[in-house]
Amino acid sequence: MVVRYGFPPELVVRPRASEADIEHAITTNREWLARQLAKSASSRLGLDRLTLTEAQGRREAHARIGLLAQSEAVALGVTYTRLTMRDQRSRWGSCSSKGTLSFNWRLVLAPHDVLDYVVVHEICHLVELNHGAEFWALVARRRPGYRESKAWLDEHGWEILAYRPPEARAA
Ligand SMILES: [Zn+2]
Structure with a gap:
């Protein structure tokens, strides 16, 4: 099941799922669904006032x-x-094998430590182009407190990704 901010939750099923399968998926995911809906209804950072x-x-x-x-x-x-x-709605940054770094401009809405972590994460990919143990050890060496920034993104990232600048709100 997929919940995107500002959109109704989506239930993703296999192409040949039966009526009963779908019914079952909804029933077993009901609590999760309720939590997701509650979450998307309460904006905590107040970015809509920016x-x-x-x-x-x-x-x-x-x-x-x-x-x-x-x-x-x-x-x-x-x-x-x-x-x-x-301008991305789903990711914070990327690093190509050719050494091109891309970042989501919405990161300016995050606390400084969080923005810093994302930059360091991508720079570390210039050394280790994967998410293996060596990579995370390098990130930890460069930013020992990176887990906190990562947790912040998991918790609040969706609000930043959902930020609509005033010109887009008017349209
Ligand atoms: Zn990465």
């Missing part, structure tokens, strides 16, 4: 992330080829 436009957010994100990425890359002795800001 007036940050996408252009402002991208500028700010580029400046802050660029600075963090540079200093972390220098510290690890790695280089990247490009740094781009993206």
Whole structure:
């Protein structure tokens, strides 16, 4: 089952699921579903009161992330080829095998430590292009408290991804 902020929950079933299978999935997931609905109904960060436009957010994100990425890359002795800001609804950042780093501009809405963790995470991928034990050991070495930032994203990330700048709200 999939719940996206601002959309009704979706039940994803196999193409040939029977009526009974679907009924069963709903019944067994009822509690989870209720929790998800309650969660999406209560916005806790109050981002809907912000007036940050996408252009402002991208500028700010580029400046802050660029600075963090540079200093972390220098510290690890790695280089990247490009740094781009993206408008994504499902991910925070990515690192291609060619060394292009992309970040979600909405990260400027997160606390500094969280933004910092995402940048460090992607820079660490320039050393380890996977999520293996070596990778996480490197992240932990660079940011010993990274688990807290990760937990913050799990808890509040959806609200940031759901942020609509004022110009998009009016449309
Ligand atoms: Zn990663």
